[in-house]
Every structure is written in C-alpha cells, then in structure tokens.
Amino acid sequence: MAAGTLQVQNLGVRYGGVTAVEGSSFEVAPGECVGIIGANGAGKTSTLKALMGLAPRTADALRLGEVDLARVKARHVVRHGIGYVPEGRHVFGGLSVRTNLELGAHSRRWDDQAKATLEEVYTLFPVLRDMRERLAGALSGGQQQMLAIGRALMSRPRLLLLDEPSMGLSPKLVGEVLDVLQVLRGRGLAMLLVEQNAWLTFEATERCLVMQNGEVVMTGRSADLRHDPAVRRLYLGL
Ligand code: ATP
Numbered sequence: 001m002a003a004g005t006l007q008v009q010n011l012g013v014r015y016g017g018v019t020a021v022e023g024s025s026f027e028v029a030p031g032e033c034v035g036i037i038g039a040n041g042a043g044k045t046s047t048l049k050a051l052m053g054l055a056p057r058t059a060d061a062l063r064l065g066e067v068d069l070a071r072v073k074a075r076h077v078v079r080h081g082i083g084y085v086p087e088g089r090h091v092f093g094g095l096s097v098r099t100n101l102e103l104g105a106h107s108r109r110w111d112d113q114a115k116a117t118l119e120e121v122y123t124l125f126p127v128l129r130d131m132r133e134r135l136a137g138a139l140s141g142g143q144q145q146m147l148a149i150g151r152a153l154m155s156r157p158r159l160l161l162l163d164e165p166s167m168g169l170s171p172k173l174v175g176e177v178l179d180v181l182q183v184l185r186g187r188g189l190a191m192l193l194v195e196q197n198a199w200l201t202f203e204a205t206e207r208c209l210v211m212q213n214g215e216v217v218m219t220g221r222s223a224d225l226r227h228d229p230a231v232r233r234l235y236l237g238l
Contacts, residue, residue: 004030004081004158006051006190009061013046013214020046020055022214028159033181033191035201035222038211039234044194045087047211048161051192052084053077064159079107083157087164087194089148093137097128100136100147104154114154121150124180142173149180159190166197178203202226 006028013021021043028034036044049055051062053074062069067080078084091100101121105114122129125146131139136147145165152160162181166174174197181191181204195201201208202222210218210231218231225231 004065004188004190005063006159006192007061007063008051008059010059011047011050011062012058013043013050013055014058015056020214021050021057021211024209024211024214024216026209026216026219028190028192030158030190031185031188032207033185033193033205035205035208036192036194036211037198037201037208037225037231042211043214044211045163046214048084048163048192048194051077051161052082078155078157081156081158083152083155083160085148085152085160085162085165087167089141089144091136091139091144091147091151093135095136096133097136097139097147098132100151101128101132101154104151107155113156117154117156121153124153124183125150141168142170142176145169145173145177146180149177153184157189159192160184161192163194164196165193166195166200174200198226198232 009025011021011024024047026034036047038044046055050057051069053072059070064081072080092103101118102110105117108114127143128146128150131143136144139147149165165177169177178200184191193201193204205222208220208222208225209216
C-alpha cells in the first residue's frame with residue numbers, strides 16, 4: 001500500500017435511525033481518482049462527509065497514510081491533508097476571490113509556500129487570477145466552482161474529495177474541470193469524485209465504486225463500467 005493511501009474499512013454512517021452507509025470498504029492511492037456513482041440517496045455525499053468528520057461514522061479502519069482519521073476531529077481534518085469541495089460550492093460571496101483563496105490556507109501559516117500555492121492555483125485557473133479582486137458572489141456559477149476547487153487546493157491536500165463539481169456547468173466548463181483533475185492526478189493527488197455527469201466520471205476516473213442503499217455493491221474499472229448496461233440504466237439514468 002502506498003504511503004499516502006486512503007484506506008476505508010467497514011464504514012458506517014447513521015443519522016439517528018437512518019442508515020446512510022453500511023459496510024463500505026475501499027482504498028484510494030496517490031495519483032488515483034476514484035469515482036462514486038449511485039442513485040439519489042445511495043450514500044455518496046454521506047461517504048465524503050464521514051471522511052471529513054462531518055457525519056456520524058463508525059469504521060474498522062479510516063486512515064490516510066500514517067494518519068488515523070478516526071481520531072481526528074472535523075476541524076483538524078484539513079490540516080491532515082484532506083481537501084473538500086462540497087456540493088453547491090459554498091464560496092463566501094461577500095469576500096473577494098483572493099480572500100476566499102487565502103481562507104483556504106487557514107490551516108497553514110501564510111508564508112512563501114502558501115503564496116506559491118496561490119500562484120499555482122492561479123496558473124491552474126487563470127480566470128481566478130483575472131478576477132482576484134472581484135467579489136466571489138459576482139462570479140458565474142462555473143467560476144465559483146473553479147474557486148471552490150482552488151480554495152480546497154490552498155491547503156495543499158494529499159486527498160481531494162469532490163462532490164458534484166460539474167453541477168450547473170456548461171459542457172465547456174465541465175471539460176475544464178476534467179483538465180484540472182487530470183493535472184492534479186499527474187501531481188500525485190488522490191481524489192474521490194462524486195458526480196452525476198457520467199462523461200466526466202468515466203473520463204476522470206480509473207475505477208468507480210457503485211453504491212446502492214448505503215452499500216458498495218460493485219467496484220470496477222471505469223472503462224468497463226461505462227459500457228455496462230445495468231450501470232448505465234440503474235445508476236446513471238442513460
Ligand atoms: P444525492 O445524490 O441525492 O445527494 P447521496 O447518494 O449523496 O444522494 P446521501 O446524501 O449520502 O446520498 O444520503 C443517504 C441517505 O441518508 C438518504 O436516505 C438521506 O435521506 C439520508 N440522510 C442524509 N443526510 C441526512 C441527515 N443529515 N439526517 C438524516 N438523514 C440523512
């Protein structure tokens with residue numbers, strides 16, 4: 001197992017009497033982008049929230065490399081190398097693009113390395129450099145999505161969790177998100193991608209977990225799953 005691998009064994013998420021995830025086990029290696037697909041309510045978002053410590057969880061193992069995530073409080077998770085792009089972006093609309101990005105580095109000191117990371121984010125998303133003094137709330141939906149991803153990268157994560165990054169984006173912008181994910185993969189980032197857009201899911205990932213009623217019912221190579229009639233019909237509505 002590679003040093004920075006995410007290892008999840010027998011993950012469960014329960015909200016009171018509602019079981020959202022049960023018995024879910026998987027790994028994500030550095031430089032690997034793994035997709036999670038499944039119908040509405042299958043437990044995809046809950047899986048990501050559980051990794052962030054934002055949903056009530058149980059697990060036999062929950063590790064990122066040497067870090068035992070089960071013992072890490074939600075407010076310290078970012079410091080241990082996990083970046084999160086939640087569904088719906090959640091940028092701070094009343095603050096500038098630059099301030100939103102700087103806030104993404106809150107878990108670190110604002111030093112030369114943080115400034116270099118900001119430059120890297122501007123290079124990945126030139127539109128954010130152009131608009132750095134604008135209020136985030138004045139950006140288009142697609143630009144806000146870029147900002148949400150850029151902000152998550154400011155903490156220099158080893159693992160990036162992305163929840164529906166293509167929602168509401170034009171096909172051109174979905175293509176831009178794909179380009180960025182491929183650059184990040186090449187840099188050795190591990191990624192877990194929850195996505196309704198089948199094209200983006202299969203282009204961006206090499207493996208996918210298929211979730212149904214809170215359980216991982218299938219794991220397969222994306223190249224195979226994209227042609228699987230049952231997967232296309234049941235989980236992707238194609
Ligand atoms: P979607 O694609 O609709 O976002 P999902 O696969 O991400 O679905 P989750 O959002 O993880 O699914 O939800 C899994 C189950 O847990 C659903 O039955 C949902 O109603 C339930 N659930 C999610 N959040 C809560 C909560 N805070 N309290 C109670 N039940 C919840």
